[in-house]
Structure formats: structure tokens, C-alpha cells
Amino acid sequence: DENLKEAPATPPHNLSEYFKQFLFPQNECELHNFRLSFSQLKWDRWIIAPHRYSPQYCKGDCPRVVGHRYGSPVHTMVQNIIYEKLDSSVPKPSCVPAEYSPLSVLTIEPDGSIVYKEYEDMIATKCTCR
């Protein structure tokens, strides 16, 4: 309400823009795309498949009150208050992966045998603030 009282009467069509700044702050914590091919790392001699791999990553600012949207525990908000009010040497909550999906890899072993393996937690699928 306070904000509305201060704010000049804005014509209705800007209202959504006005609210957006509160609902979706700029460069908020979210999942970003990243694709690499093992040939870039010159590992394609021993990693036969997949040719391309998208590990993804999390980047962005954590809003002050991280509620259900990030599935963050209450501790995150406490840490943010500590950072803001008590001790700025305590780091702000960080934007990190919350969930992953596995990856199947086909590789040639040093002895010439071939192995198909499924590895856990190789692709970030969801971000959170912690």
C-alpha cells in the first residue's frame, strides 16, 4: 500500500510493468543452458557416446524472501537476514542446483574393453537458493 500511495497514479496499461519489478526481479536465480561436446575437450577418443552433453548450470540473484518458489528451507531467509543486519561477512544465499538427472556414457577403458555406465546427478534440472 505504502508503495502505491507514493507512486504517481500510473495509467492502467503500465500497472503490469509496475508490478513486474516486484514479482520477477532482474537476473533472478534460474537454470541456464550449457551444451558441450566431448570433442571440444578432446575426450572423444575415449568417450564414444553421447557426442554432446548439456550439464546446465544455475546462476542469478536470490531474492530476499525466498518462499515456496525455490523450495528453500527457512534457514535461507535467516541467512539472508544475518547477512543484511548482523554480519555481512556471512555470505548471501547462493543459487545452486536442487535436482539432477542421470547421464549414460559409453567409454573405452585403458585395457581396450568397452563400458556402458549410467551416472547419477550429471545434469542440473532445477535450481534453488541455499
Place this chain on the structure above:
Amino acid sequence: SPYSRGRVVFDKSPGLLVAPEDTAIELSPLLRLPKGVRRGYALLPPLLKVLSDRGHRNWESEAPRLQPHSRALRYMKRLYKMSATKEGIPKANKSHLYNTVRLFTPCSECKRRHKDLMKGDVHSVDLLFNLDRVTALEHLLKSVLLYSFDTSVPVSSSITCTCHLFVKERDFSSQVCPSVSHSVAFSLHFEVRKRKWVEIDVTSFLQPLIATNRRNIHMAVNFTCLMGDPQQNTKLENPINVALVPPSLLLYLNDTSEQAYHRWNSLRHRRKNPVRPRQRNSLRVDPTGDKENSWGKRASRRRR
């Protein structure tokens, strides 16, 4: 690797296993492993181990790895396509219980039985498989001898083969010829025209050896192939010359390490759905065994 077999690395407090992910967290591909972590290094799954190797060594200049047979490579690429999507995500396939498949080509085969090969009807070969790459945390689900047919050989559409498999105890201490420890005979019928691969399930046969951490498996395989199909009671007649490439050994394994993907992993499930607070009204037996009394007490406590 050899020293990762069966070597369990304990922390100072007995009973605690140095979890591989601890070393994985410290492990930065660009840093050499600190001495203390080197022990845990042995437990890292091959992919992480090799990633860490590559970090501080220029892998290109390394001696080239032993290259696998092209047929083996073709088979494993086909297995990969059946098991994972193009992006490499494992397919949610119920029957697909394994999370690791290893293909070994024989590291040596006795040439002494060439004459049989020339005779054309009995294909006999001695094979030695080295299983050093199988880690202590990989449990055998299924093992298969994989024969691929030399497609250039014109073979009639239907043949029946009998295969005798002998596992040999290789007594490395003495040079005495390996003795046969046990053998088994298979009879299998297949249509060559439709397939290039024949899989012979030898799980029950090799299970005891692999379960006892056998590093080298030495076996002899005699193959006799005849024309015709016993089911169609066509007469099995003159043996044919089936050109067989020495078989590969395929191991379907369940890797129980933390880094491996477990479809049915209840741990993961619990992590995603944290444990709900225990139901207050679930009847818990009182240590003294008196249910009624404890029930009464609890109800009054709840009311309070």
C-alpha cells in the same frame, strides 16, 4: 583397476568408508591429488578417475589406449542406442535393471587348434578374459558370450550349433597346462540370415568365478554347426564352415556405488520426499508390553 578391487579404505574412525564423493569433491581435475586422498582415489568410478587424470596430464600425448574391435564397438553403440536417448538420458525401461555393461574381448587365444578351424566343422578356441576393470561395487546380473558371424560367409538360413564350454583353472604358479575345472554343453538354433550376433547366456556358469573376484577367466569353447533345424525335424546333415570371430564376454552389472544411477533407489526417493512426521496415532508397543496403559497415557498427554 587392480587395486580398486576389494580394497576398502577406512577412515580413522573404523567402519567409516571413505565415500568416493568426498574425494570427488576435493578432486579438481587440474590439481594433483593430495597424498592423503590418493587412497580414496582408487574408489572413484572410472569416469571421474579418468577426468581427474586428464586434468593434469596432457592426455593426447599419452600412449594411445588399446583400441577395441570394431565389431565390439558396433555392438556397444547399438546397446547404447537401446538404453539411452540421443542426449544420453537413460531410458526408463523396466526390464533394464543394469546400470553398467562391460564388454571384454579375449586378451589371448591359443592358436594351437588351427587345424580344427581348417576342417571347418569344429570351431574351437581357447580364450582368456582379464576382468581387472570390474570394481568391487559392481555386482553381476548376467554374463553372455557374444558371437558375431562373419557376414561374408554365405550360410544357409537355418543352422543348429552345439557349443561345449570348458572353464580352465589356470595354475599360474606352475607352467602345467591349465586343467579343466568344469564344463557345460549348449545346443542352440538360430537363423543366421536375420542376425549377426548370437548371445550365449553363461551367467550360471561364470557366476561363481566372478563372485569370487576372479581376475582372469580362462575358457575353451568348441562350436559344431550343422545345417537344418531340429524343430522342423529336418535332418541335421553335413557340417558347415561357419566362420566365427572369437567371442566377446559381456557382463551386465549393477554398480552399487553412490555415483552410479539407481532407477529404483529408495534413497533418492526419500531425499525428494522428506520423511513425514511420524503419525501420533500409530500404535507403538510400550517397552513394558502394556499397550492399553501406554495408549491411555498418550491420549491424556495429547489432550493436554
